[in-house]
Amino acid sequence: MLLTPPALSSIQWSRSQTAVCLEGMEFETPQLSSLSSCGLYFKFNYKQWQRGDLKISRTFLCSSQKPREDFPFKRKQVRPQNVDLPPILPKRKKKPYPVPIKKILQASRKDKKLAQMGIEKPLEPPKNGLLVPDLIPVAYEVLDAWKILIKGLAQLLHVIPVYGCSECSEVHVAEAGHHIQNCCGPTSAQRRSFHSWVKGSINDILLPIESYHLYDPFGRRIKHETRFDYDRIPAIVELCIQAGVDIPEYPSRRRTNPIRMIGKKVIDRGGFVEEPRPWRFVNSSSSPLVDLDTHGACSRYPPPPLADVPRIAQETMHAYETVRSGVTKLMKKYTVKACGYCSEVHIGPWGHNAKLCGEFKHQWRDGKHGWQDATVDEVFPPNYVWHVRDPKGPPLRGALKRFYGKAPAVVEVCMQAGAEIPRKYRSMMRLDIVVPDSDEAQLVA
Known part of the structure; x- marks a missing residue:
């Protein structure tokens, strides 16, 4: 033309x-x-x-x-109509490495070559034990958003019904449980793979991922005999503490001189420091850290007024996105380890030596965890649930499950409470797909 x-x-x-x-x-x-x-x-x-x-x-x-150099052309991003969720990994197989094995071996050979030459390993914060000043505000922002997220979900669960299967890990957010036959519990054969629904809690929405709190992550490693000497707190809270958040009840060592390493051996860590005794509270409700844990959160917060439910849902949704983006930023710098077989997570440069793994072929490893680099979904699991367009309508059926979408449990709860759905979740929730009737499902190509 x-x-x-x-x-x-x-x-x-x-x-x-x-x-x-x-x-x-x-x-x-x-x-x-x-x-x-x-x-x-x-x-x-x-x-x-x-x-x-x-x-x-x-x-x-x-x-x-x-x-045209002054006006670069940018192609418009077209979001797909539907997106399939990540596949469920088999439990009888080790998780894939988040970093390609070739890069891991290449870095290992480079460190070994420097160690043979007697050259110290070049380390940058926080790998050398020092804090990253730019990430300290991010850690405080994540911790504040974590408190808002727990409080908001505890209030919304008084209004939005949540059900969990008593035999498996399935969670459903609606007025009644769905009729999709995908239960894999011990007695699922007797129920023809139908779920056994019971009333859910906040731990069904926010999966509790805990880790050991370390006063000095570069100090002595946790042994199996000394595992009871350390407190277990939410992994997100421990990550924020090591990133610069100061909590008097959970102190952390702040170094002024970097550590020195040759290969995998630490040659100068500034000496071992005696760790302070952990705080012990007679009643857990009197602890000042009660806002950081999901245990008993629904009983701490009363039901909100119905007029405030949409506002609380929107604040909770914003807090969820803040926590997820902040954890992603922190994990790009701070080392987080996860077991390749179970859900154990450790915040620090090396994993602990507690023999608590009972997953696939744990006898070969004497119960020790197979540590590897963790992903964001392992520290802050999204816990996908079926998206329900009409919570008060008929239950979801297995014959139409390919037309149903999924969303993180927090997003589904906030959406049903009146919050606006973020754009990036619309494709996985399949909002643009019309769900046919059961008689029409066989005629759909």
């Missing part, structure tokens, strides 16, 4: 006794193709001169196409 160049806005003439000349003008038109970032340029040049009694006039038109 030929584009019409824009009209001349101003003309500059230069007169002489023998010739009249029009100076060259440049014009730029929109792109001719949306697949390229090049623009078409036109150049007009009008000249008139006189030879004796003969007057000659010429108009020259030149065009060129070159990349």
Whole structure:
């Protein structure tokens, strides 16, 4: 398609006794193709001169196409209509490494080569035990959002019904449990894989992932005999403490001199420091850290007024996104380990030596965990549940489960309470797909 160049806005003439000349003008038109970032340029040049009694006039038109450097073209991102969730990993197999094994072996060979040459391993904060100043505000923001998230969910669960299966880990957010036959509990054969629904709690929405609190992550490792000397707190809280949050009840060592390592051996850690005794409270409700744990959260907060439910749901949704984005930023710098076979998580450069793993082939490992780098979903699990468009409508059926979407449990609770659904969850919830009737499901391609 030929584009019409824009009209001349101003003309500059230069007169002489023998010739009249029009100076060259440049014009730029929109792109001719949306697949390229090049623009078409036109150049007009009008000249008139006189030879004796003969007057000659010429108009020259030149065009060129070159990349537009000042206005880079950005293709519009089109979100898909539906997105499949990550596949459920088999329990009788080790989890895949989040970092490719080739990069792990390459870094290991590089460290071994430096150790053989007697060269110290170059370490940057926080790998050398020092804090990252830019991430301290992020840690405080995550901890504040974590408190708002627990409080908001505890209030919303008084209004939004949640059910959990007593035989498996399935969770459903609706007025009644669904009729999808996917239970894999011990007695599922007697129930034809139907779930045995009971009233759920906040721990069904926010899966409790705990880790040991360490005063010095670079100090002595936790042994199986000394595991009861350390408190277990939520993994997100421990990550924030090691990132710079100061909690008097859970102190942490703040180094001023970096540690030194040659290969995998620490040659200077500033000595071992005696760890302070952990705080012990007679009643857990009197603890100042009660707002950081989900245990008994529903009993601590009364039901909210119905007029405040949408506002609380929106605040809870914002707190959930803040916690998830903040944990992602912290885990890019601070080392977090996870077992490749079970759900155990450890915050620190090395995993502990407690023999508590009972998953696949734990006898070969004497109960020790198979530590590897953790992912965000292992520290802060999304816990996907079926999305219910009408909570008061008929229960979900197994014949139509391919038309149903899923969403994180927190997002589903907040959505049913009146919060706005973030755009990135719309495709996995399949909001643009029309669910057919049971008789029409067989006719759908």
